[in-house]
Amino acid sequence: MGRNTRKRRTPLATKIVAGAAALAVGGGGLVWANFYASAHEDHGGHNRTRSAGAQVATIDCPDVGQKIRDVPDRARGEVDGELASMDSQITDAYQRLATTRRAQAGDARFVENSILGPLKERRKALIDRIQLEINRAGGKADDNLDELAGCQGRPADQQQNGDGQNGGGGQDGGQNGDGQGNDGQNGDGQNQDDNGNGVAGPVADDFIDINDVQPNSRNSRNGLAADGDGGSTGTFSTDCGVNENNLFNSDNLIAAPGVDNGAHHTHDYVGNQDNDAFSSDEDLANADTSCQNQGDKSTYYWPVLRLQDGTQEFDANDQGGGAEGNIGKILKPAQAELKFVGSQQGDVVAMPKFLRVITGDAKSFTNGDANANTSWSCSGFEDRQVTDKYPLCPEGSQVLRTTNFQSCWDGQNIDSANHRDHMAFVQEDGSCPEGFQAVPQLQVRLAYDIPTPTVENGQVRNPYAVDSFPEQLHKPITDHNDFINVMDENLMNEVVDCINRGEDCQ
Structure with a gap:
């Protein structure tokens, strides 16, 4: 699978402690030491008993x-x-x-x-x-x-910061395994208690059968859809493919411009084809686009999903990839729906060119869920949404990732110091906070064909997981989505007019 090579990446310089548990797995990634070891561990023939909760x-x-x-x-x-x-x-x-x-x-x-x-x-x-x-x-x-x-x-057994949902989700599963361990390894270098996936997460507790999710029970403070029966009811859809060009990197142009591997995990990109840490606004404006409407050079990106099945991907030994615990087969969406919708309370105004928006929080496992946003579900079960669990979907049903972006703009800035303050979510009545005005709301719906993982006896086999910062342990609540508006002025005006007229356009 390809990668973005417009600018060569810094050679891998991962620091490994000599003799430590950092051994290559079949997928070319790194076997992290076991984070879910049992309370009884055998170290050099001496049986030590200690509190698993203290690990x-x-x-x-x-x-x-x-x-x-x-x-x-x-x-x-x-x-x-x-x-x-x-x-x-x-x-x-x-x-x-x-x-x-x-x-x-x-x-x-x-x-x-x-x-x-x-x-x-x-x-x-x-x-x-x-x-x-x-x-x-x-x-x-x-x-x-x-x-x-x-x-x-x-x-390992500590509840995450924030509220948690669905019966204590957001915990990293406590201890797992068979009660044995040698620094988390057996003789062949494989972790005994890592659910067979070679990295610290996901674990069995990160998954939930979609049938066990209560309909209409998602308790998210963010991501409210801006569209409704009143106001501006039109939609504008843009088709930018599913990253057929294999544009991947572990940069983050919004949060870490000019920094190689600023995300510490790999992103999928659709739309703009010049997306790395060193891309200027001029680079974005002059780039090619994968969108069918060539006036849309916007960049849409999100962390890749991987199937932890031992596949050796192109980044198996790279920073952002296997060297930071992101291993396995990259799963492209079967479908990526990008749609802009209106406001419940009135007309929307045009987004400024190069407006940057981050939604969700890549660090929400440690930060808490205040900014968590992405919903997980299964096709045919869209009324059942979870934020802190990966769904186990029945045969024939696709895994869905859905994100509704902030749709209120401060009217002045295309970015802010923390990359959030210039944008806001609508309030419960659909209106924007004071000092903000409604812009078209981006809604991203990604559908994946993924074999359903097997969960038995507290372990998960062949799990799928979102790429993450290493310390975030591949938690589903860390999913996030990024957007930079690079539509030309005529197209943006067309988007606004379509939405305000109540039409469905593309």
């Missing part, structure tokens, strides 16, 4: 980027770069966590002293630089950002 499964760090406001324009690039470096620090610390299980078993303070303590110092140095860059550019940095430097280790 650290992942690293939970405050999201500094979400707390930053009012960054002067000329400091945005530097601040985004520092935030991306902070993500890399977490990835490195998470990898050390995953490859030092023997040391952790022998020293109750190992994680704090050798991983979290040094991580806090490195994060504080970057926070200091962020504050300095903001102040130098004429802004006023928050003096309390230093309070966000410290991170915590999260046990």
